[in-house]
Each structure stands twice: as structure tokens, then as C-alpha cells.
Amino acid sequence: MAPSTPYLAVDLERMQANIARAAEAATARGIALRPHAKTHKTIEIGRMQVAAGAHGLTVATIGEAEVFAAAGLDDLFIAFPLWIDGERAARLSHLVAAGAAISIGVDSVEGAERMARAGLAGRVAARVEVDVGHHRSGCAPERAGEVALAAARAGIDVEGVFAFPGHAYAPDARAVAARHEASGLGVAAEAMRAAGIHPGVVSGGSTPSFEAALETDSPITELRPGVSVFGDAQQWELGTIPPTAIALTAHATVVSHAGGRMVLDAGSKVLGPDRAAWASGHGRLLDDPDARIVQLSEHHAVVELPGELPPLGSRVRVVPNHVCMAVNLVDDLHVFDRGDDELPSTRWRVAARGRND
Amino acid sequence: MAPSTPYLAVDLERMQANIARAAEAATARGIALRPHAKTHKTIEIGRMQVAAGAHGLTVATIGEAEVFAAAGLDDLFIAFPLWIDGERAARLSHLVAAGAAISIGVDSVEGAERMARAGLAGRVAARVEVDVGHHRSGCAPERAGEVALAAARAGIDVEGVFAFPGHAYAPDARAVAARHEASGLGVAAEAMRAAGIHPGVVSGGSTPSFEAALETDSPITELRPGVSVFGDAQQWELGTIPPTAIALTAHATVVSHAGGRMVLDAGSKVLGPDRAAWASGHGRLLDDPDARIVQLSEHHAVVELPGELPPLGSRVRVVPNHVCMAVNLVDDLHVFDRGDDELPSTRWRVAARGRND
Numbered sequence: 001m002a003p004s005t006p007y008l009a010v011d012l013e014r015m016q017a018n019i020a021r022a023a024e025a026a027t028a029r030g031i032a033l034r035p036h037a038k039t040h041k042t043i044e045i046g047r048m049q050v051a052a053g054a055h056g057l058t059v060a061t062i063g064e065a066e067v068f069a070a071a072g073l074d075d076l077f078i079a080f081p082l083w084i085d086g087e088r089a090a091r092l093s094h095l096v097a098a099g100a101a102i103s104i105g106v107d108s109v110e111g112a113e114r115m116a117r118a119g120l121a122g123r124v125a126a127r128v129e130v131d132v133g134h135h136r137s138g139c140a141p142e143r144a145g146e147v148a149l150a151a152a153r154a155g156i157d158v159e160g161v162f163a164f165p166g167h168a169y170a171p172d173a174r175a176v177a178a179r180h181e182a183s184g185l186g187v188a189a190e191a192m193r194a195a196g197i198h199p200g201v202v203s204g205g206s207t208p209s210f211e212a213a214l215e216t217d218s219p220i221t222e223l224r225p226g227v228s229v230f231g232d233a234q235q236w237e238l239g240t241i242p243p244t245a246i247a248l249t250a251h252a253t254v255v256s257h258a259g260g261r262m263v264l265d266a267g268s269k270v271l272g273p274d275r276a277a278w279a280s281g282h283g284r285l286l287d288d289p290d291a292r293i294v295q296l297s298e299h300h301a302v303v304e305l306p307g308e309l310p311p312l313g314s315r316v317r318v319v320p321n322h323v324c325m326a327v328n329l330v331d332d333l334h335v336f337d338r339g340d341d342e343l344p345s346t347r348w349r350v351a352a353r354g355r356n357d
Numbered sequence: 358m359a360p361s362t363p364y365l366a367v368d369l370e371r372m373q374a375n376i377a378r379a380a381e382a383a384t385a386r387g388i389a390l391r392p393h394a395k396t397h398k399t400i401e402i403g404r405m406q407v408a409a410g411a412h413g414l415t416v417a418t419i420g421e422a423e424v425f426a427a428a429g430l431d432d433l434f435i436a437f438p439l440w441i442d443g444e445r446a447a448r449l450s451h452l453v454a455a456g457a458a459i460s461i462g463v464d465s466v467e468g469a470e471r472m473a474r475a476g477l478a479g480r481v482a483a484r485v486e487v488d489v490g491h492h493r494s495g496c497a498p499e500r501a502g503e504v505a506l507a508a509a510r511a512g513i514d515v516e517g518v519f520a521f522p523g524h525a526y527a528p529d530a531r532a533v534a535a536r537h538e539a540s541g542l543g544v545a546a547e548a549m550r551a552a553g554i555h556p557g558v559v560s561g562g563s564t565p566s567f568e569a570a571l572e573t574d575s576p577i578t579e580l581r582p583g584v585s586v587f588g589d590a591q592q593w594e595l596g597t598i599p600p601t602a603i604a605l606t607a608h609a610t611v612v613s614h615a616g617g618r619m620v621l622d623a624g625s626k627v628l629g630p631d632r633a634a635w636a637s638g639h640g641r642l643l644d645d646p647d648a649r650i651v652q653l654s655e656h657h658a659v660v661e662l663p664g665e666l667p668p669l670g671s672r673v674r675v676v677p678n679h680v681c682m683a684v685n686l687v688d689d690l691h692v693f694d695r696g697d698d699e700l701p702s703t704r705w706r707v708a709a710r711g712r713n714d
Contacts, residue, residue: 003714004419006713061656062361085361087358087361107615108613108615110669111612111613137615138613166654254440255437255439256465256494257465258493258494259492263493263494267713268631268682269711272630297523298681300493313471328626329685331711356363356686357362
């Protein structure tokens with residue numbers, strides 16, 4: 001029997017094709033792939049990415065690192081400027097003692113010195129985070145040498161530099177964000193060299209900027225796309241991933257025709273409430289590109305669509321706007337060998353769900 | 358030791374005051390309170406609400422009903438127009454067989470007939486959902502008699518009528534939404550009477566419309582506020598709940614001063630990404646009303662605030678925009694007897710987290 005709706009369904013055939021496509025594109029350009037596992041938080045998928053050639057995984061938190069390392073996926077970059085208190089130092093040291101190779105982000109002299117004072121020198125490596133236009137964390141690229149030098153002087157192994165061009169998440173912004181990423185990382189790498197530190201890894205990120213980053217002549221040696229393993233409605237609408245490659249949907253039931261519209265039992269508690277200003281709605285219907293989710297509550301999606309409404313009780317496949325948020329809302333992913341299969345072949349646990357700390 | 362950030366913290370003293378305040382206000386008007394437990398999903402809190410006089414709880418899904426019923430909180434209204442398939446019928450029958458009193462929403466003749474065909478007559482009661490202006494699910498109020506009659510003819514016990522005035526979630530909309538609720542429910546109750554069915558329960562909802570609903574001369578016999586147990590930044594900004602009554606915050610650490618702003622380690626994966634068009638930002642800082650969260654990613658909040666930035670490593674308390682989404686992202690709530698306590702006194706499991714089905 002199919003599970004009760006709503007639930008998240010993975011189309012295995014499509015997901016495997018997405019993993020292979022990213023690996024092949026990076027390999028063809030001689031760039032290492034370190035996929036961001038925050039998107040799937042799932043051991044089985046991390047293993048497939050590494051088997052396809054990924055050079056380790058990226059994670060966002062120590063908690064995620066603990067989950068993947070425990071499963072043997074222990075070459076990990078925590079792409080976040082962690083503030084190292086006693087408990088975090090102990091947890092990172094424990095991971096390293098168990099054999100994991102861990103590097104973390106650092107974007108300030110204070111952060112670098114803190115790492116060393118907490119006893120991480122010789123254990124955990126650092127990568128300097130620089131801001132290439134998203135304006136979140138990260139020092140200015142020209143300050144990368146100063147931060148790297150502080151870390152090195154404190155005895156920390158500085159592996160390189162990284163950035164997240166999150167401003168690629170906007171219409172027509174992918175190519176320009178990839179150019180900002182390349183030039184910002186170039187400035188940062190040069191600043192590190194001027195400070196006498198070799199930027200062994202020059203790491204960029206993001207699914208929307210991925211293809212442009214591969215095409216751009218740039219100093220990048222590694223890329224960290226996350227969403228591309230599944231795709232989502234944001235990438236569909238940005239033009240990054242066509243609907244035919246989207247590998248994760250929420251299966252939902254039509255519960256009401258109130259107001260002449262279709263109401264589904266999948267709301268923001270399974271799709272995630274993300275809606276960028278440029279999005280056409282609160283998610284898309286995989287099998288009806290003309291439908292629009294015009295209203296989303298915690299357990300309802302209200303859909304307007306041309307033509308006749310599907311009957312009450314029918315099931316539809318909803319593409320979440322932002323797949324990273326949807327996956328983090330469920331305990332399990334239901335895996336269908338192909339998207340049109342009637343029953344799932346297995347279930348995967350979202351092992352790192354909720355590991356924010 | 359305090360837990361690693363980010364985590365959700367409950368101010369027990371404030372939460373208990375919120376529970377008492379809602380109970381007293383409803384009792385003073387002779388209105389039954391059936392708080393919506395989707396907000397907290399926590400057994401301990403449901404028990405406190407019932408101990409304070411709540412006439413049972415409201416939930417959104419069968420999964421939530423299963424969790425609360427198993428803990429003895431088994432007078433439950435599932436405020437959703439469930440489409441009853443075989444598995445749902447079996448789960449509901451199982452709850453009732455174990456002694457639970459369950460009613461569910463129905464907003465169409467087909468839905469009512471489906472309930473009966475699935476064998477729920479004499480087991481599960483129905484309440485007719487009507488749309489009073491939020492335009493989500495719910496039939497038109499004047500059609501409530503037709504739906505109730507279909508249910509009654511199929512042998513279903515029809516308890517009454519309900520609505521959710523979700524359009525109260527907008528500036529200056531609370532009083533008008535409460536008036537729509539009162540008049541729509543009045544029309545619906547009258548339509549049921551005209552069809553020969555007594556509307557025993559006339560149930561309204563929503564935290565923002567709660568006070569206005571109590572003040573309005575109306576046919577309402579029951580209210581179902583959810584958020585009011587904690588409050589959140591939306592209610593603060595709508596003027597429903599002052600910051601001094603907000604009982605849930607995310608404790609976060611300052612990890613970066615990038616760009617001269619404060620960057621916290623609490624992002625949308627712990628605060629929830631909800632942001633209404635009228636919200637001043639992605640959440641508020643409980644101890645700095647002038648601060649604004651101007652950017653939110655999965656693990657970062659970027660905060661602009663007047664004056665000097667708090668030092669790296671300091672901890673701040675963030676009020677999520679929409680507390681129902683935040684609670685559903687964590688496994689546990691850390692309970693502080695008072696908000697300024699340094700250490701939590703206990704932890705509560707968010708037992709119904711993720712129970713979307």
C-alpha cells in the first residue's frame with residue numbers, strides 16, 4: 001500500500017542521473033565536487049555521491065558532521081564560521097580522534113584565534129570564508145590573507161578559501177553571481193599567497209551558479225552544490241533544472257474543491273514555507289506546469305489550475321520551492337525506483353534531520 | 358551547562374501565564390476553549406491547557422491525534438477536511454476503540470458520504486467547515502445545511518460547524534476578521550437549523566482574532582487559538598501579544614560581524630522561514646526591539662541593530678516570526694523556569710513533530 005499522504009517521494013532513477021551529471025561535469029573541468037549534504041541529510045545519498053566521485057561532503061553543522069562521520073562518510077567540510085566554545089571543541093576533537101578529516105569555516109581573526117585557544121590546532125583545518133556578494137558571513141576577499149595568517153600563526157592548518165554566491169538565487173543572476181564568485185575567490189587566493197599561505201582549496205558553491213562556474217575561467221578548484229541532487233521549484237523557475245530532472249516531490253491528496261479551487265493536504269509543514277519574491281507560487285505541480293499554488297498554510301495548499309479539477313481523493317505530486325527545507329521536515333524519504341511507480345521500493349531515514357547545533 | 362546553540366527555549370512562567378489568561382478570558386464569556394495543539398505538539402503543554410480548563414484539544418492531523426490520545430489527551434477535534442481512505446478510516450477507528458472522542462472536519466457532501474462509506478458512522482463525529490473569508494477549505498456558510506444533512510443522512514453524528522478566520526493575520530484585520538467569523542458562523546448555524554440539524558458547537562479560531570471574537574456579540578460557543586500559548590514575532594507586530602508575554606525564543610550565538618552586522622547561528626531551519634509581506638524582518642530580538650533580522654538563510658540570521666554590536670560568542674534570544682513552524686523543526690524544547698534563568702530546568706519532547714499524515 002502507498003503511504004498516507006502527505007509524504008516526500010524520491011524518484012531514484014532521476015536522482016542517480018542528477019548525481020552522475022554533476023560528477024561528470026566537474027570531472028570534465030578538473031574540478032573537485034564536494035556536494036552539500038544539508039540538502040538530503042541522508043546517509044544513502046551521501047554514499048552515492050561519494051561513489052560517483054565526490055571528494056568528501058560539505059555540511060552546515062557539527063551535528064550533521066557527526067551523523068555522516070558515524071556512517072563512514074568522514075571527509076567533511078563544515079561550511080560555516082563556527083564559534084568554538086568548549087562543547088563544540090570537544091565534539092570536533094572527538095570526530096577527529098575517531099578518524100574523520102574535518103575542516104571548518106573561519107571569517108575573522110578572532111574566530112581563528114578562538115579555534116586555536118580551544119585546542120583545535122593540528123586537529124581541525126580551517127578555510128577562510130569570503131563574501132563574494134551574498135553579504136551574509138565571510139570577510140572581504142582582500143582580508144583573506146590577514147585571517148589566514150592569524151590562523152596559521154596560531155598553529156591552525158589553513159586549507160584554503162571558500163565562498164557561497166547565494167545571490168545567484170534570483171532571475172538572470174546566475175552568470176553574474178558566478179563571475180563575482182570567481183573574481184572574489186581570485187582576490188582572496190591572491191591575498192593568501194601574499195601573506196605567504198598557499199590556498200590549496202579554492203571552493204565555490206551553489207546549484208544555480210554551478211554551470212556558469214564551470215564555464216567561467218576562474219581559480220576555483222572545488223564546487224559544493226546542494227540542491228542539484230533533487231532539484232526543486234526554485235531551480236525550475238530559475239532555469240537551472242528542468243522539471244524532467246526533478247527527483248523529489250511531495251505526494252498529496254485532493255481534499256477539497258472549496259471556492260472552485262483544488263485544496264491539497266500538503267502544506268508548509270511538509271513543503272516548507274519558503275517563497276522568494278520572484279517565485280510564481282508556493283511550489284509547483286510536477287504533472288501540471290500551468291497550475292499555481294496560490295495559498296499555503298501549515299496543512300493546506302490551495303491550487304488554481306486551468307480546466308477541470310482532479311476529483312476529490314486523487315493524488316498529485318508537488319514540487320517544493322526549496323527542497324532543503326522540505327527534506328528537513330520529515331523523518332523518512334520514500335524511494336520510488338521510477339517516478340511513475342505505484343509503490344515505493346524502500347525508505348531512507350533523514351538521519352541528520354534537525355541537527356542544527 | 359547550557360545546550361549548544363541554536364535551540365528553542367520556553368519561558369515556563371510566561372507560558373503558564375498565557376495559558377491562564379486565555380482560559381480565564383474564555384470562561385468569563387462562557388465560551389469553551391479548545392486550544393490548537395499544532396503549535397506546541399507537546400504532551401506536557403497539552404496537559405497544562407486541559408488542567409487550566411480547556412475542553413479538549415484541536416489538532417490538524419490524525420498523526421497528531423494519535424500522539425495526544427496515547428498520552429490520555431483524547432478529546433480531540435481534527436480541524437481539517439480529511440479525505441477518508443482505508444488507512445485513515447482504520448487509524449481513526451483504532452483511536453475511537455481505545456476510548457478517544459474524535460470529531461473531524463468535512464466541507465463537502467462527497468466528503469461526508471465518504472466518511473460513512475468508510476465505516477465511520479457512529480464512531481467519529483463531523484463538524485462542517487465553512488469559509489468566513491480566509492478562502493482556503495470550507496464550504497460557503499449558506500451551504501452548511503446541505504453538507505450537514507448529507508452527513509446526518511449517512512448516519513454521521515454532526516456536532517456543529519467551524520471556521521478559521523486566517524485573514525486575521527494582517528495589520529488592522531483582526532477585528533474585521535472576527536466580525537466575518539461571527540457572521541459567517543451565524544449564517545452556517547442557521548443553515549444547519551433550517552436543515553433540521555442542531556449546531557451544538559459553533560467553533561471559531563485564531564490567536565489574532567481571539568480577543569475580538571470574545572468581544573463580539575456572536576453565535577460562537579468555542580474558540581481554538583494556537584499561537585497564544587507562546588506568542589511570536591507575528592503576534593508582536595500585529596499587536597496581539599506584547600514582547601513581555603512571548604514565551605518561546607531561539608537561543609543563538611553571535612558568530613560573525615561580517616559587513617558590520619551581527620550574524621547569528623540560528624537560521625530558517627530552527628526559526629522557520631515564514632515571512633509575511635507586512636513583517637518587519639525574519640523574526641525579532643526579544644531583548645532589542647530596534648534590531649531587525651534583514652536576511653535569513655538555513656543556518657544564518659543577519660541582524661542590523663543600532664549601537665555597538667554584541668561581541669562574538671555572545672548569546673541572544675530570537676523570537677521566530679511564526680512559532681508553529683519553529684517548534685516543528687526541533688525534537689525538544691528546553692524549559693527555563695524563568696526567561697532570565699541561565700540553565701534549563703528540564704526538556705520536553707516535541708512528541709507530535711513531523712506528524713503530517
